[in-house]
Amino acid sequence: MTTTAPPEPSFLRATFGGLPRPFWALWGGTLVNRLGTMVMPFTGVFLTQARGLSLAAAGLVMAVFGAGSLLSQLLAGVLADRIGRRATLAGGMVATAAALLALGYSTTLPAILASMLLLGLVVDAYRPASNALVADLVSPENRPRAFGLLFWAINLGYSIGMTAGGWLAEQDFLLLFWLDAVSCVIFAALVWRAVPETRPRGKPEAGGFGVVLRDRLMVAFTLVVLGNALVYSQTFTTLPMAMTERAGLTTGQFGTAMALNGVLIVIVQPLVSGWLGRRDAARTLATGLAIMGVGFALTAFVTSPTMLAATVAVWTAGEIVTAGIAGTILTALAPAHLRGRYAGLFGFAWSAAGMLAPLLGSVLLETAGQRALWFTVGGIGLASAAGMLALGPAIRRR
Structure with missing residues (x-):
């Protein structure tokens, strides 16, 4: 008697199937929220044009925001473990909506500073809770795909939101603040109604990040993440200045070349996320980091929009490879009752890079050249890729 092999799953089923309904509520809320993310990309323009601040005053405001963002991830990580993932995420989104509206209606420098500090504290407070929810809701074998789908939703929503935000900013800046705030409230409502609380039952562990910092493997992984974040953060800090002021590209040429990043992610990432998720996580992440490093190194030779587009394609390929894998490793390292705090330390690396990257990049560009x-x-x-390879055996044992 002959037996037939089961049919191969369709592309749609392989990409989107097998994930629990609460995950899709989280995914949908993330997409809506990123569609409405219109304020932050245009904050500098709002401060200087709509509120008439000097460049120095606008820089001070952004520095205050950065300080709040540094604290945000650590505080939100603790809250996700102490009061719950759902409450932290929904509460953070409602607080973000309030902070956005406060900033939109602020007209004096003290009020703007206070609003930006609050916004820095709450705007990304959802991230540790979201990471913990994915780990709690999704089986280990499906986590790379789930994190990859969230990455895809963020990029899809952000690219559309950026386009709409640029047009709306020309009409009325307050429209940006209201639409962004509404998207935050929708995200909070979706999570509150459709996502169960997943924090492990029992008395939560007291204290802060001491237990996480004693995990030497997690600390080492956080340093790798910091290196990755320092590299990627150049895309929205030093890269625009270097390409327009030193490489001689116009802002239009730069924007067109950078649009390739979003297009490639939206088209390619869903096609490869399932296959990448079945590979060894540490080696996959190391490969992606190496490709990103090579792509950014090639930027040294850019003299035309075509050359810039080619380098963008290279480091975007690395970004696609890494999508979802870092979150998968994070959930493998974190005990279930500490997932919020582990995710908070992970997010802290990105917040720190957001402050360090422009300092590193601008000093090198000014003093040493492209x-x-x-x-x-x-x-x-x-170096981050090499560090990831070195951590691979320990991560596989964990």
Whole structure:
């Protein structure tokens, strides 16, 4: 008697099937929220044009925001473990909506500073809770795909939101603040209604991050993440300045080349996420980091929009490879009752890079030139890849 092999799952089923309904509520809320993310990309324009602040005053405001963002991830990580994932995420989104509206209606520098500090504290407070929810809701074998789908939703929503935000900013800045705030409230409502609380039952562990910092493997992984974040953060800090002021590209040429990043992610990432998720996580992440490092190093030779587009394609390929894998490793390292705090330390690395990247990039660009800047950034990417390979055996044992 002959037997037939079961049919191969369709692309749609392989990409989107097998994930629990609460995950899709989280995914849908994330997409809506990113569609409405219109304020932050245009904050500098709002401060200088709509509120008439000097460049120095606008820089001070953004620094205050960065300080709040540093504290945000650590505080939200603790809250996700102490009061619950759902309450932290929904509460953070409602607080973000309030902070956005406060900023939109602020007209004096003290009020703007206070609003931006609050916004920095709450705007990304959802991230540790979201990471913990995915780990709690999704089986280990499906987590790479789930994190990849969230990454895809963020990029899809952000690219559309950026386009709409640029047009709306020309009409009335307050529209941006209201639409962004409404998207935050929708995200909070979706999570509150459709996502159960997943924090492990029992008395939550007291204290802060001491237990996480004693995990040497997690600390080492956080340093790798910091290196990755320092590299990627150049895309919205030093790269625009370097390409327009040193490489001679116009802002239109730069924007067109950078649009390739979003297009490639939206088209390619869903096609490969399932296959990448079945590979060894540490080696996959190391490969992606190395590709990103090479892509940014090649930026040293850019003299035309075509060359910039080619380098964008290279480091975007690395970004696609890493999508979802870092979150998968994070959930493997974290005990269930500490997932919020582990995710908070993970997010802290990204917040720290957001402050360090422009300092590193601008100093190197000014004092040493383009080649030194991009070779250094590429070197950080390759060093992060090497560090990830070195951590691989320990991560597999964990």
